[in-house]
Amino acid sequence: MQKLGDFKLPQFFNYPPYFTLQPVRDTREKQIQLWKDLILDYCKTHHIFVIGLEDQDFPLFSNPAIERSLTYEAREAFLSALVAQGRAEWLDKSRRKCLVLWHRIQDWANIVLDFVKDNGLEDSVMTVEEIRTGIESRGTELHGIDRTVLMRALKMLEQKGKLAIFKGTTADDEGVKFSI
């Protein structure tokens, strides 16, 4: 089985037509579906939050073994499909950077809640950075989370009244007061 880092590649990754955007509607829909799943799985495995379309190094978009890679048009097509599904967002108007939500924001919010509960942080205060990179987060999915994503999750929880976000003592960081 081929791998990209820790990620196991499916067999059809070696099927050349997989890398050509199919014109026939039914075939294309199937193709898009497969790519969407593959992208999400890959990003989840490698904790990738942002994909740059012009990034030549993103390994998922090419297969040297069969000498094929996706065209810009194809990449945009697949990512747009993810965005339409709500599993990704364009970070800029020119659609060059895409935020991949291999967990939905809702899911992240739940993960934060679990994190708080697991560590007994129900009434405490933490900075956002601490949530992201602190000792407690190590070994959890929160570790190294994209800041934008985390803020969105926190905001969602704030709206539910589970926490409050405030400006920290230092100019850089924000703090979170949990009140689960």
Next chain:
Amino acid sequence: MAGNCLQAVELTTSGRPVLLPTEIECSLLSAVDLECEDLPNFPHLKSGLLILTTHRLLWLPDSTTTIPTASSSASAIPLAAITHIFAAKKSIKSMFHSPRLRFQLSVSPEGRVPDSGSGSRSVVVTVVVRGKSDLDAFLSKFWESWRGRAWEIGDEQGSSNAVSGSGSASSSGLYTREGTVRMVGVSGILRKEQEMWESTDKSLQDAFQDLNALMSKAKEMVMLAEKMRQKLLSGSQPNDEELGSKQEMQDWMLSVGIISPVTKESAGAQYHQQLSRQLADFVRLPLERAGGMMNLIDIYCLFNRARGTELISPEDLLQACSLWEKFDVPVMLRKFDSGVMVIQNKSHSDEEVFARIKTLVMKPDALRTGISASDAAITLGIAPGMAKEHLLTAESKGLLCRDTSPDGFRFYINLFPEIDPNDLYLVKDYGIYHTWLRAASASG
């Protein structure tokens, strides 16, 4: 007195010849002898001035050197009496002699040039040009005047029939017998040119008038044709009578070059029907050889080449093919999504072609590297262009998938339906996906 042979020429006081009412001078030759061996009483006309006019040939004695004698005075030969002008003879002898010009004259039995009518006897007169003159130019003018037969026009006014612009209407009364001559030779020629220009101009204007008239008529014609076409289109209930006249109208319009728009509803003009049948017959053999399907353009070329003459236009071909729907012929016209039009046997089945393509594309090599249009062409025994159309159609049916790369444009068997979307890693032990995997893994 000019002997008994030739006519006398009246001279003015200054020695210019008096010309007839419509006579115009055409050319002059100096130092000319007139001889006639056949007539013993032909006057002795030596070294005089030969004047060619539209009516006569005048010989005037050179007043500076010759004293007019009884035997050599101004004489005239009416062009009407000339029966033939000989071509200039060019020989070694003529190079050393003075240029000569000979013509045949019709005279009375006594040897007189008749005033009117023609004589019964024929003699040959020779014009010897002693001086330096261009005999050829004179000769051509001689021909012109003689052929022009200006003397036959007589006193008629305004006849433009004569050669060399004898605009006689304007020139009548130009010469008087009293001796007052308004025009001399050169200006006569100039005048002739002028008149020629004027008449050309006038006829050009007339022509343009005609052209304008033609154009307005043409516009009417086109409008009429359009109206008829509209009428045919809107066509009321066709009973037999009307159908007949409709047919006629269509034929007529077709001959004028307007394609009838009714051809789809009606059976079409006879021409197209016949052509259609002929085409269906012709197409049978090439179609077989091409494997049952042929590009319309290829048919066009083959058909026209076979016809040799009376080639048909692309529109005619298309019409003829469209008519096949109405007849019971074993061929049909087919248009692909890509716009390519082909003729195929009705017995041709797409399914059969797809089955053959599928077999081809499931071969181990094809599974590994796919097939190109040329591969398919070789296997299916058809033209590469046709093969491509088949592959594209198979793709649209979901049988094949395309692969575009720097290596080219190739097709593979469509695996996508075989992949379980819920388990991306699952490959069953049977089926196309399994076969493909085996073939793909077998390569190095």
